[in-house]
Amino acid sequence: MRVAILNDIGQANYHVGDEAMGHAAVAALQARGVTDLVVLTRDAAQTLTYFESVETVPALPFPWPPAQRERRLAQIDRVLAGETGVLPDSDPVFALIEALRGVDAVLIAGGGNMNSGFGWLLYERAAVARIARSAGKPVVISGQTLGPSLSAPDREVLRQTLESAVLVGLREAESLHLARTLCPGHKGIRSCPDDAVGWALDALSAPWAKHGSDAPSARTSVVPTIDQTVSEGPDAEPASADLVPSDPTRPRIVATFAPGAGAFEKSEAAEAFAVVLDALVHRTGGAVEFVPHLAQFGEHDHDEEFHRRIARRMHSESVQYEIEPAAVSLRRTLTADFVVSSRYHPVVFGLAGGATVLPIAVDEFAEVRMTGACATWGITGQVVPLAALITPRSVAWDLRDAAQKWTREAVEAHREVADDLLARRADVREVSAAWWDAVTVGLTGSAPSPSGVQEVPASGAGTEIARALRRDWTRPLAPVPESHRPAVAIIMRTKDRALLLERALDDVLAQSFADWRLVLVNDGGDPEPVEALVAAREREFAGRVSVIHNRRAFGMEAASNIGLHAADSEFVCVHDDDDRWHPLFLQRTVAYLERPSCDDGGVMVRTEIVYEQIDLSADPPVITETGRETFWKDLQSITLSDLVMINRGVPISLLYRREMHRLIGEYDETLPAVGDWEFHLRFAQASTIGFIDGRPLAFWQQRPDQAGHLGNSMHAQAERHRRYDLEVRERHFQEWTRQNGIGLPLYLAREFHGLQQRLDVLERQNAELTVLIREQQRELHHVADVMADNSFFGFIKRKLRRFFGVG
Template sequence: MKVALLCDVDQTVYHVGDEAIASASARRLRERGHEVLRISRLEKFGPAGERPDPSFPALVFPWELERRAAYLGEIRRVLDGDVGALPRGDKLHAFVDRLREADALVIGGGGALTSRYGWLLDERLATALVARSLGLPVVLSGQSLGPELTPQDRDRIRELLDLCTLVGLRDAHSVRLARQIAPEHPAILHTLDDAIGLVPVNGSDPDGPAGPAGSVGPAGTEGSAPGDGTGALSVTLGADGDPFPREDYVRVLAAVVDGLAARTCADVELLPHMADPDTGGADLAIHEELAALLTVPARVLPIETDTAAVARTQRAAWVVSTRFHPVVLGALGGAGVLALPLNRYGASRMDGALANMGVGGGTVPLAALWDPAARAPSALVEPVLDALVAGREAERERLEAARGPVLAAAEEWWDRIDAVLRGADDAAGLPDPRGAGLPREARWPAELEASLAPFVPPLHRGRPRAVPPEVSIVMRTQRRPLMLDRAVQDVLGQSRQDWELLVVDDAGDAAAVDAVLDRHREEAAGRLAVVHRTASEGMEAASNAGLTATSAPLIAVHDDDDTWHPTFLQEAAAHLAEHPARDAVVVRTLVVHEHETEDGFVEDGVHVSWPEVTGVRLVDYLEINRHTPIAMLHRRAIHEAVGLFDESLPVVGDYAFHLALLERAEVGFLERPLAHWRQRPRATGSGGNSITTRRDEHVAFDAVLRERHLRSWTRDHGLGLPLYLTHSTGTMLQRSEDRLVEELHSLHEELRATREELAEVREKVARLDALSLGARAVRRLRGRRER
């Protein structure tokens, strides 16, 4: 059979993991007697520089949401018979013709199916739609799903899964999500990453290269050869460290690598997994920065072919990585792997990779090793490295024991794919392989795991552990399910995980709210609750309902239409811990203009809110409210002094609370823009912002708030000072107005004079043009007479 294989390969920036998936998948198909027709980007062909043959270009989608949604719609129309929906020169038509050559389609791993990379999801869906229109069976192999998914992308994934006869997902988190999205699908199975087995490792092939040195001691022992990676400490960093400040990211990793090298005496190799083979950049650039900070010698390696890089990683004794595939490959080789996920997306994939090898709760989120207040490595770096080294021998034995079953499970999975491609009915009664079926064993000592727990999502902990919430998050919502879904995921994506989230449904659609929350309850693992109010009494009453139903010492109000930077909670809480005299902290805010489409939210522009503000001062807030709730974290104890939110002040209750807070407390300020105040200027009704849709109420109740404070002051101090200030201010304003009128009158006279002068100039120019035309006419007449 001829099998078309789609993987994210042959891109300008070479990606070792994706290329390894494609190489291993193609090899396994050929070993089972199939001819492989590779679908790829065809932009550049890596360090080897050779185009795979046969191959043809993928249906590459644009990145922008509206453009890719439009292109997917046009492809659907063409496949439904409207050939003219796309011009004949569009790549789709040639793609369909080439796919006709195939007997089946396998969509391989690389580029997880997530809204983070939504264009890849659309590309896979479009490719599957074309294949099914041609009557080809479709298999999805070695993917991860989410966890970041918009409701619209969940629908696309449901459609893609339904198009596939067989679905293999490489971690338990993805399997749970897929079965939630497509509960009726008969063949969604837990498999492994498809790069496993590309290069033989010790124990899997008697003629393969030697396994890792593995011992804690000087490099070069146990038969290692200089430069072959054996016994090395292999380090791979993602290119920019987002969401952490780049300098802090490199500084933390330098402390980790220096500390591990000092404990093991291993040779440090900085091995890139993404870079342009010709111009470098990406991992290579960050590795150069890391090498400059290290106190130990380090080799900065160039980007290598997938087989060379995989072999080097599998030979290493130690692997430190913020990327996914070095974790997969290092664990398979038996290395001591320190997996440092940067975000929710990375944590899900890395935890799944280690769990497939029987390692439970094995990741250490980089957030746990970062002290944002000091902009330095945290106190947890040393105990993590000590535990990693202390558990090395026992863990190596477990990994080596797991290697055989894992490699066997990978081959069994491809036997199953082969059977489906050859027409076997694999849609009913399939046993679930659950990867290699290995039981998980908690990796870290209980005391260390407890210290890491505030930064580790509950599903990724090695032991069931309840962590008391440090932050109560109150989320007000009313009839905006799409925004609510985004906001809940925003909280799930925070680098600090010791929170409780209470959603206050302010007399909205209870069923719609519950449907959103039910999608995320398993991941939230007991940290998510809801209060359904049957009558709406305003945003302030909703906030108070949330406050009274929660108990954590820190409080944040997170409206359903706003978002945080992923490190908001961590940085704000660290600031308050560093400054116990401060009762709140406000962060710089970005105003994000967006509009809602049927395919999701589209950002139109971003600017800094109040860029001139460098602190939180009462004198500034007397004029106007300088921040929205999304920008502040405050201590619950302050409510004992100022009370709850004033429910008699609709739409300005937050402002009233800010004024009361600043009268009594010191408030810190963080320069990093960690809050996103999302505005939809063109939206009306529930889709808009109250500052625009309820502008008249803002003006009216702002006046009520100011009147109250003025009356309170005059009751105690009389009318004298306000009367004087009002008169003086009025007089000054009148004088300023008079001066402005005089200046405007003067400018008007200057403008009138300028216009008159300009008219005279134009008249002179016109006369000169007429004279010039006359002169040219005379010359032409003379010329004719002379001829």
């Protein structure tokens, strides 16, 4: 049987995990007698250097922009339908079509690229699957992560790709759930371990030294610590070395980190990683080795560059390796005692080798994949989000305290973890082998029978600190009961704006802080679209949403009060259905108010105005951003003196303590407009409001040209805003005069009237001066023209005119 294999190999940036999955697929099929293999690659020469006994065919790259990749796939569909003239004869798709016609089956091997974040790779897989199916060749998909980010077009492309496969293997519960949601009738959708698990376990059987001394020598560098860079400077060049300058009997700590830090700044992530590594060195006396997972050979970029940044923040010495072939990098990680990583495959390799693994997830995508890698070994609740380390809440007061607690328990559990992983190794090997047996059957076009091999049972090993760190920063694994009192109640008001509401729901779900309850108040709108949007996200909400449908519209402030009564909490915020947050909004604001020294009643954040327009003629309607500007860019604090002039904040910008309502009351339901400003005025009278400067954490979406229910009230109802602005001022003015009399206002009114008269006089004088200046400018221009005519050049000009009879 001749089989074509697609996964992301031969890239300019050498990716150890992608190459490892390629090696795993080739080795697994060859071990089962499938030796006629064609590998799709971006660099044939590089691939043939590392892969033996395979043929290569150029892969089919797709453009990055979504519209372009959608158009490219549509063109390929037309070619497959017989319209060959759609693309030029030189297009590489024709060579790929011929290559796939010459095989018996296609294997789309493991990867985490079936989502919109890596949309061009999703479309490459979709194209290969469609070409294979058009030629009548069976398709098997192995070891994939699906989503979590998927646009509507990409979701449909993914669904069609899964439907075209005889067998689909998903490596996490989240991906399995999504696949079964997209293709509920598909009988070939199954869970499986990562493709490289079996390859890693097979490597353990090969004869090689504990510390990798028989591996090819790679250049390393000794990176200066934070103590050394005080005198040498933060950009000091690393010293070259050929061997690891450490005692080989010391515990080996392998560290691998991607430069991507999710919603965080790279500097924040680098500091957190450095603190964890220092804590682990302190607890173990071990030696840190940075093993890069992605970089260009010889360029010292990507992981290598980021590792240097981390190492310079450490107080412990470390050694940095250059990028190495997958087999060598695998061995270094397999032989580690501890593995600390923000990347997925080092977690896979570390667990296979029996190491104590400390996985740090920078975003939801990383967390989903790392959780799946741990679940292969029956381990749950051990992936720690980066957010939990940066703001650990109840576990610790700060990052260093949290790191010490986490690493202490990891070290204490080290022997137990190693023994437990060793005991489970045979079961994991059997699960991996059973999956590849099913893949081999699927490549023949037959549906494999369900495997009789049981999944690895849940492990009792692990640390409680990791679970505690996750508690506030990870989506709950089970639905949260309504009796749970969350830290934050999020009130969202909506009415017949499903397009905007969908975006707002996803915005809340994207928050790094997870201890909240969303109270969605549908103020007199159609309930069906609201219920449908919430139901589609039931798994993600995990019981953290309450929906209230008002039979008629009561108004924005009344809706806020209804939401306020529906959920108890320590903190409150209002998230309108058309606005957005930065993913760190709740994390930063909750941490600000939870500081022991903080006595502010609430906190606002730097906010950005985002201008947008909605094209309702498109199907579905399209929201397009048209511009941005900082909201009150000179704002440095929130004060009552500023608020009495004009509103300096919007609901999306504020998180506050619920207890403030006992002091100032609830939202004013008599105001159909400017209710948030009036609330801010009362708030600032009773308490101080903090301010978080820096990058914007809230986004006030404005659609100045949008009329109707999709517009902003401040634009669509501008006259109403002016009217109620005056009403609020008059109300507070009357309250003040009732308590203090009208003497001072009478005196100030006369002074302001006199000032206004003087300003009017100055304005008239300014207008008269402007007229005089313009007249003098005209006279000056006339004089300049006369002088020009009487000058030498003017004399020559007149003579030439006379000579040529002109003028």
